[in-house]
Amino acid sequence: MEKNTVKVEGLWFSREMIVIKAEHKLFRVPAGILSARSSVFSDMMAFPQPLDEERIDGTPVLLVQDTADGFDAFLRAVYDTSFFMPAPAPVDLFTALSILRLSHKYDIQYLHRRALDHLVVDGWYHQTYRGAQFSARRSPINALSVISAATEVNALWFLPYAYYCASTFSCNTLLAASTTETQPYVQRCLLSHAALLRATVSANQFLATRCRKEMCRDLLECSVVAGSCPNPLADSVVDLKVEGICDSCYENTVIQQHEAVCTFWEDLPQLYGLPSWADLHLMKCVAMGPEDDVAGEGT
Structure with a gap:
């Protein structure tokens, strides 16, 4: 190294790699970048690794209890800047919800905020009632997925409209769309009929x-x-x-x-046992900032 040259802190990553296993999928990624993005992974990697730990090609394997496809989307958002662009760039709901959950779990704030923005722009949050924009019906699976993810990350301001969308479907349709995870939410929808x-x-x-x-x-x-x-x-x-x-x-x-x-x-x-709109709007502003911070936000 030449004299007077310095390693830039935060932009000098180790060459160490890590293998992460989620269900049936394996991911081999630079450990330094993930550690820099996520305080949770940083803490996990700081612990000494057991000598008998599973390794692949000499690299330690970290097992996570997340769905394979959801973790796939999450890691792509971390390592590929073009994969999960800020709203209003188009993104499918599964990707947005997967990143919402896992960025919250692993403490990557910029991805979490970006996922929240996508849900707002996609129309899952409305500050007031504005007529015809509410006429279109969402699929019950999508509505229940939003309810589940928003509940998990405590983004309660998405829940009234998501619950409403799910509740507009018949009992048979809701039960057909129900899973073990969403069953409590389906029951609440049925009680609102x-x-x-x-x-x-x-x-x-x-x-x-x-x-x-x-x-x-x-x-x-x-x-x-x-x-x-x-x-x-x-x-x-x-x-x-x-x-x-x-x-x-x-x-x-x-x-x-x-x-x-x-x-x-x-x-x-x-109707769904949630806080008032005033309280929900305040929660949203605390988490996401003023209304004007989200381009194209539903009002």
Whole structure:
């Protein structure tokens, strides 16, 4: 080494490699980089290794109790900067949730924040009710996966909408999507069905008091019957306009339905035994910073 040259602290990694085993998959990676990113792995590697420890090609094997595919995504995010780009870059939900869980478990803060950002941009968090954006239904498996991961990392602000999305599906559909891990969340969704049905009927049960048109009455009654699907946030008013409801009934329905749905939205966290929206928003801001910190955030 030339005189006056120095090794830059934090950018001078050892040549030591480590083999990590997750289920049936083996990963051989530079130990120094992983140790620098994760305080948990740094502590694990600091312990003296047993003499009888399993080795592959002379490299010690570290066994982790994580899913193979989830740990695969996590390590790729650590070592490949292009694999898990910041939001709003597209990323599949499984990858985001795997990295959310494991970055929390192994204490890699920048990846954890990035995973949270992806869930916000993907629409799993909303600060207020804003109408039609809630009409699209998520798959029950995706909703239950978000519930499970958000509960594990204590990101409770994602739970009201994720629970709601799962609860809009029938009992049979939810049970078919249930796993051992998500069974408690499915039970909570099923217990909410009666409340969702009442809210759906309430949000569709409007008729202008001065209107005596039989067509309007029939259309609104049909709308209430259609409310047998527990989805009170769905926008059914547009369909009524297309089908020929009068202007007076349409305007009255738009106003009253919006008021009913806003009331339902405010009460949504309590339906699932969660803190109030005000408390959830505060938790989110503490963990992720002000609202403007996330590009494209759902409001």
